[in-house]
Amino acid sequence: MPTNQSLTNILDKAYENKPLKEIIEASPAALQGVSEKDAEALKQAFDIKTIKDLADNKFIRWAQALVTLAAQEK
Template sequence: MSVSMDLGKALDKAYEDKTLDEVLKAPPSALAGLTEKHDAILADLGIKTVKDMGTNKYFALAGALANAGERQG
């Protein structure tokens, strides 16, 4: 199945034309605003890829809490 997403400026320029699978396997610095320094810090937490970052239980919990806070106003 083909999936099309417009990520706008969410990805580093080097990853804008990559497939979803390639982006998920890329280091966190594939996301715009993150650098290789962030890669090293996140690697210490066991996060070595964009997929690791997106499936990390702490990042998911923080995202859920932030969304709940926004709904409360």
């Protein structure tokens, strides 16, 4: 598991010492900078209920792939 220090800039304090398997099942609001209102909007728009759902979202994966491919263009 990453050290607590490495998670302090990623997670809200309440989640910093939790196991990663528990963190990925938490609401996206567990991520720093994502409010409960933001998490509710993600749920309504994309049925994203957990951090795992967010990471697995096809639109996010497509966007990441496009950014990676664009970086390889000449």
